[in-house]
Amino acid sequence: GQQVMQIPQYQHVQEGEDFTTYCNSSTTLSNIQWYKQRPGGHPVFLIQLVKSGEVKKQKRLTFQFGEAKKNSSLHITATQTTDVGTYFCAGHPSSNTGKLIFGQGTTLQVKP
Amino acid sequence: NAGVTQTPKFRVLKTGQSMTLLCAQDMNHEYMYWYRQDPGMGLRLIHYSVGEGTTAKGEVPDGYNVSRLKKQNFLLGLESAAPSQTSVYFCASSYRHRQPTDTQYFGPGTRLTVL
Numbered sequence: 001g002q003q004v005m006q007i008p009q010y011q012h013v014q015e016g017e018d019f020t021t022y023c024n025s026s027t028t029l030s031n032i033q034w035y036k037q038r039p040g041g042h043p044v045f046l047i048q049l050v051k052s053g054e055v056k057k058q059k060r061l062t063f064q065f066g067e068a069k070k071n072s073s074l075h076i077t078a079t080q081t082t083d084v085g086t087y088f089c090a091g092h093p094s095s096n097t098g099k100l101i102f103g104q105g106t107t108l109q110v111k112p
Numbered sequence: 113n114a115g116v117t118q119t120p121k122f123r124v125l126k127t128g129q130s131m132t133l134l135c136a137q138d139m140n141h142e143y144m145y146w147y148r149q150d151p152g153m154g155l156r157l158i159h160y161s162v163g164e165g166t167t168a169k170g171e172v173p174d175g176y177n178v179s180r181l182k183k184q185n186f187l188l189g190l191e192s193a194a195p196s197q198t199s200v201y202f203c204a205s206s207y208r209h210r211q212p213t214d215t216q217y218f219g220p221g222t223r224l225t226v227l
Contacts, residue, residue, distance in 0.1 A: 009152065033215065042202060042218040043155070088154065092214075099170065100216060102147075104154035 004091055006103030014111050019079050021106035023072040023089035032065055032072045033100070035088045043088060079110045114138055116219035118203050124225045125193045133188040133222050135203030143206045144186035145170075145216065146178060148199040155202065161186055193226045200224070 003026045013019050023032065031050045035043040047056055049065035049072065056063045062075045072089055086105040093101065119134045135144065145160040147170075157170030161180040175197060177189045186205075190197060200223050204216040 006154075035216075042221050043204075043216075044218070045215040048215065090155075090216075099157060099160065100145075102155040104152060 004089060004101045004103040006089055006106055008106055009104060010107045010109070012109045012111065013079050015081060016078050019076040019083070019108055021074050021087050021089075021108075023074075023091075023103050025070045025091055025093075025101075027093050028069050029091035029093060030069075032069075032089055032091045034063060034072075034074055035090060036085050037088065037105070038085045041085075076108075079108070081110050081112050084108060084110050116203055116205055116217050118201075118219040118222050120222060121220065122223045124227065125190075126227050127194060129193050130189070130191050131193065131224075132190075133201055133203075133224075135186045135188070135205075135219055136184055137205040137217070138184060139205060139217065140183070141205035141207055141217070142183075143208060144180065145204045145206075146176070146186065146188045147202045147204065148172065149202060149221075150199050158188065158201075195226045198224060198226045
């Protein structure tokens with residue numbers, strides 16, 4: 001079946017270091033979304049990318065959608081303790097099944 | 113505007129007991145979803161609904177039933193709970209499937225333990 005793989009599963013960084021999580025789909029996606037879940041909380045929508053090769057920025061966060069629309073990345077510059085949480089990518093397959101497929105998530109821990 | 117709410121927040125069941133989780137949204141969203149979240153597994157779709165009176169199976173539907181009698185409510189039922197159903201359950205809603213502007217709004221979650 002359709003899968004969205006996300007790596008790494010866990011990442012520990014020192015505050016101020018950069019962080020990147022990668023998302024790869026087995027099939028072409030019509031769009032990709034990113035969510036953040038704080039410890040003990042629920043996923044919250046961050047951003048959506050639709051176009052091939054699209055790059056979007058939110059302050060220290062940079063999101064990319066691959067040219068083939070099968071992969072994506074989230075890069076955080078100069079991490080802060082407030083960045084702690086689990087980051088999920090989720091995609092709508094182009095085959096139009098109507099279901100959002102989530103990656104397993106990357107849990108980020110930041111040491112002050 | 114409460115967004116998406118879930119009842120209860122916590123529950124402990126014994127094997128074989130039944131229960132119903134309630135999800136309510138006040139955003140007039142057409143679509144609603146039930147996910148379960150387990151360590152290292154991400155969010156897995158159990159069932160979803162594209163409108164009042166309709167439901168469909170997701171990735172892991174076995175052992176669960178759902179109903180959407182009213183647009184704002186989506187119920188998840190466990191007829192005979194098993195320890196493998198110990199998990200955190202999230203409800204979500206969205207305006208539409210497959211639209212560039214569609215985003216999912218999640219409830220706070222229900223932490224279920226089955227002994």
